[in-house]
Amino acid sequence: MLNLYNSFTKSLEKVELSSDDVKVYLCGPTVQSSPHIGHGRSSVVFDFFIRYLKYLNYNVSFARNITDIDDKIIIKSSEQNIGFKELANKISKEFEQAYSNLNCLSPDFEPKATEYIDEIIVYIKQILDKDMAYVSESGVYFNTAAFTDYLKLSGRKLEEVISGTRVDIQDDKKAPEDFALWKFAKEGEPYWESTWGKGRPGWHIECSAMINTILGEEIDFHCGGNDLIFPHHENELAQSKAAYPNKNFVKYWLHNGMINLSGKKMSKSEGNVKILNDYIDEYGGDVMRFYFLRAQYRSPQEFSEDLLIESQTTFNKIAEFIKDTKPGPIDKNLINLFEECMGDDLNTPKLIGEIFLQINNSTKLDHLIQNDLKATIRYIFHTLGFTFLKAETEQLSDEKLANYFDNYGIIFESIEQAMNEYIIIREQHRTNEEYEIADVMRDSLLKIGIKIEDGKKDDWSWNNN
RNA sequence: GGCGACGUGGCGGAGUGGCUACGCAGCGGUCUGCAAAACCGUGUACACCAGUUCGAUUCUGGUCGUCGCCUCCA
Numbered sequence: 001m002l003n004l005y006n007s008f009t010k011s012l013e014k015v016e017l018s019s020d021d022v023k024v025y026l027c028g029p030t031v032q033s034s035p036h037i038g039h040g041r042s043s044v045v046f047d048f049f050i051r052y053l054k055y056l057n058y059n060v061s062f063a064r065n066i067t068d069i070d071d072k073i074i075i076k077s078s079e080q081n082i083g084f085k086e087l088a089n090k091i092s093k094e095f096e097q098a099y100s101n102l103n104c105l106s107p108d109f110e111p112k113a114t115e116y117i118d119e120i121i122v123y124i125k126q127i128l129d130k131d132m133a134y135v136s137e138s139g140v141y142f143n144t145a146a147f148t149d150y151l152k153l154s155g156r157k158l159e160e161v162i163s164g165t166r167v168d169i170q171d172d173k174k175a176p177e178d179f180a181l182w183k184f185a186k187e188g189e190p191y192w193e194s195t196w197g198k199g200r201p202g203w204h205i206e207c208s209a210m211i212n213t214i215l216g217e218e219i220d221f222h223c224g225g226n227d228l229i230f231p232h233h234e235n236e237l238a239q240s241k242a243a244y245p246n247k248n249f250v251k252y253w254l255h256n257g258m259i260n261l262s263g264k265k266m267s268k269s270e271g272n273v274k275i276l277n278d279y280i281d282e283y284g285g286d287v288m289r290f291y292f293l294r295a296q297y298r299s300p301q302e303f304s305e306d307l308l309i310e311s312q313t314t315f316n317k318i319a320e321f322i323k324d325t326k327p328g329p330i331d332k333n334l335i336n337l338f339e340e341c342m343g344d345d346l347n348t349p350k351l352i353g354e355i356f357l358q359i360n361n362s363t364k365l366d367h368l369i370q371n372d373l374k375a376t377i378r379y380i381f382h383t384l385g386f387t388f389l390k391a392e393t394e395q396l397s398d399e400k401l402a403n404y405f406d407n408y409g410i411i412f413e414s415i416e417q418a419m420n421e422y423i424i425i426r427e428q429h430r431t432n433e434e435y436e437i438a439d440v441m442r443d444s445l446l447k448i449g450i451k452i453e454d455g456k457k458d459d460w461s462w463n464n465n
Numbered sequence: 466g467g468c469g470a471c472g473u474g475g476c477g478g479a480g481u482g483g484c485u486a487c488g489c490a491g492c493g494g495u496c497u498g499c500a501a502a503a504c505c506g507u508g509u510a511c512a513c514c515a516g517u518u519c520g521a522u523u524c525u526g527g528u529c530g531u532c533g534c535c536u537c538c539a
Contacts, residue, residue, distance in 0.1 A: 027539075029539070030537085035539090036539085038538085156468070157467075224539065226533080265532080265538095267538055267539090294477070295477085299470095304476095311477095311488095347479075349477090350478095350486080353480090354486085355487090435500065442502090443501085453501090
């Protein structure tokens with residue numbers, strides 16, 4: 001049982017798919033500037049979704065595009081005095097790194113707009129042939145008046161859209177709400193040849209054309225941030241329905257909520273973006289994923305570094321609880337809860353609550369049953385794409401360790417040997433009641449990932465888990 | 466201005482017509498070095514005002530407030 005909120009019908013719907021082969025398209029980034037937390041949310045949240053579809057034994061075809069040509073890229077690259085391709089490549093690499101560090105599944109297809117120019121041109125022709133677009137002085141435009149279902153997805157009224165459009169420049173459009181399929185190149189702008197003239201594709205057409213080329217005329221899920229509903233997805237839908245009027249372009253539209261900073265949406269126009277890779281480097285992919293798991297994917301989510309630290313604390317608690325276990329779906333009760341939560345529009349915060357309830361109750365259970373629970377929790381987190389690997393900065397390198405132990409006059413050979421000597425030094429301080437020194441030693445050691453736990457007198461243990 | 470969403474304890478965040486969500490922080494305790502960690506215990510919160518109801522945080526209406534979209538945006 002999987003219920004999901006469909007933005008098109010604006011209601012929770014039971015997901016019913018005619019085939020086990022499922023097609024998913026996720027609107028990827030325009031590679032104009034470094035990925036921020038919001039990009040992270042979208043990719044992780046839909047990664048949970050795709051992994052869950054796979055868990056349900058669907059055979060998923062997953063495509064996520066890269067918009068590597070658009071007005072912003074042109075402007076930014078000329079500001080930086082580099083080619084638009086250079087900028088797009090550079091930013092694409094940053095996204096690639098983020099996806100990989102967040103352990104997001106690689107898409108089966110990752111089309112770039114500039115690699116599908118021919119298909120885009122063919123697609124525009126199809127729309128022109130149906131008289132739903134026209135060529136004007138500045139480009140080729142979609143004729144919204146010819147498409148009766150326009151604005152059905154976003155639920156807007158035409159007047160609102162018109163009042164919102166900028167009146168400047170493109171006055172060669174038939175109607176202000178018409179949008180560009182192909183923009184003719186101005187002096188110095190990159191361009192591709194087309195039958196209408198040199199230019200580049202509009203923002204929305206690439207998705208329609210690439211979906212059509214790669215996944216086909218109909219797909220099951222179309223995902224993206226809810227800020228894309230209008231105009232991007234609205235226009236995409238219009239184009240696709242114009243080109244293929246008898247096809248049901250998308251069965252379920254899924255949209256994630258935005259990241260907020262102190263209650264305000266984080267966005268480029270607000271200038272309050274937080275760079276994703278900085279936080280991944282510091283906290284690691286698992287903690288970032290867990291942070292995103294804490295909110296239901298459609299709700300707005302608060303972001304602050306404190307919340308990231310809190311996520312780290314909470315996640316470590318779970319990791320500590322299940323350490324030394326292998327994943328296995330043994331505890332049927334918890335598996336049922338898992339499916340219940342995920343089936344309820346991917347209610348991951350509820351899932352976390354249920355898991356903690358189980359952990360809290362488990363102290364009363366005997367070891368065997370508790371181990372079943374641990375294995376199941378690990379299984380669930382593995383299913384959702386958690387690795388339980390340390391963040392890179394927390395990995396212990398020999399060099400780092402040697403450096404650290406050198407401060408105490410210990411020559412590092414192995415971690416066991418060094419720790420043995422280290423403990424002797426520290427215990428001496430404790431015996432001498434030089435607790436401040438002992439505490440500094442313990443705290444500084446924790447910073448390089450080794451935890452000392454003092455027990456009774458002369459009793460201690462350490463680990464680098 | 467139009468359309469939409471939301472308003473839960475210090476923070477984050479689920480949920481329900483009547484029964485502890487959960488996590489973090491805090492507080493109390495055990496242990497201890499009047500420490501850290503660990504462990505145990507601990508919180509009658511649901512914007513406001515009416516209405517429906519035996520009973521509403523949960524349903525209905527209104528008020529106030531916040532946020533989003535309407536312009537590039539995940």
